[in-house]
Amino acid sequence: MKPAEPAALGSNFVAMGNQDVDDAVTALLRVADQRYTAGRRRLVAALQQGEGPLTITQIVSADASLAQSSVYRNLTLLEDAGAVTRIVTNDEFARYELAEELTEHHHHMICTRCGDVLDFELDARTEEALHLGLERAAKATGFTTTDHRLDLIGFCATCASGGISQP
Ligand SMILES: [Zn+2]
Ligand SMILES: [Zn+2]
Ligand SMILES: [Zn+2]
Numbered sequence: 001m002k003p004a005e006p007a008a009l010g011s012n013f014v015a016m017g018n019q020d021v022d023d024a025v026t027a028l029l030r031v032a033d034q035r036y037t038a039g040r041r042r043l044v045a046a047l048q049q050g051e052g053p054l055t056i057t058q059i060v061s062a063d064a065s066l067a068q069s070s071v072y073r074n075l076t077l078l079e080d081a082g083a084v085t086r087i088v089t090n091d092e093f094a095r096y097e098l099a100e101e102l103t104e105h106h107h108h109m110i111c112t113r114c115g116d117v118l119d120f121e122l123d124a125r126t127e128e129a130l131h132l133g134l135e136r137a138a139k140a141t142g143f144t145t146t147d148h149r150l151d152l153i154g155f156c157a158t159c160a161s162g163g164i165s166q167p
Contacts, residue, residue, distance in 0.1 A: 032081040053095035091115035111156035
């Protein structure tokens with residue numbers, strides 16, 4: 001018998017449009033007793049437009065109307081509300097992206113040299129095989145899986161070829 005697969009692990013669900021994301025963030029903030037202010041909207045928009053997780057410096061340079069101090073505060077608040085995920089790398093710059101619930105399930109390639117983080121998706125068949133393998137490992141310890149995160153650690157193309165990439 002095939003075990004039921006948690007909905008969050010499907011790799012084929014459709015990415016939300018801007019309005020849907022705004023509605024979802026509004027709902028998450030409401031639960032956290034917070035309002036979706038203009039500044040928070042702009043912040044979410046900047047994250048949506050980013051090609052991958054962004055540092056605070058990258059967010060501020062993407063939208064000059066955002067002040068670094070309020071960006072930091074709002075990112076923490078959005079993270080607590082479950083709308084934003086913080087990606088931890090081994091450099092001092094945390095990177096932020098919209099939570100998978102608002103975007104799509106994916107994985108990261110983290111460059112240990114320049115700290116760059118790239119988003120990537122596996123094809124449905126590979127994701128399914130990965131999921132089954134992880135489920136087997138989890139079941140062996142009685143662990144119940146609701147989601148998985150898997151990051152590749154190594155060097156980005158620029159760093160691997162000896163160049164210097166700016167994070
Ligand atoms: Zn790199
Ligand atoms: Zn990502
Ligand atoms: Zn996955």
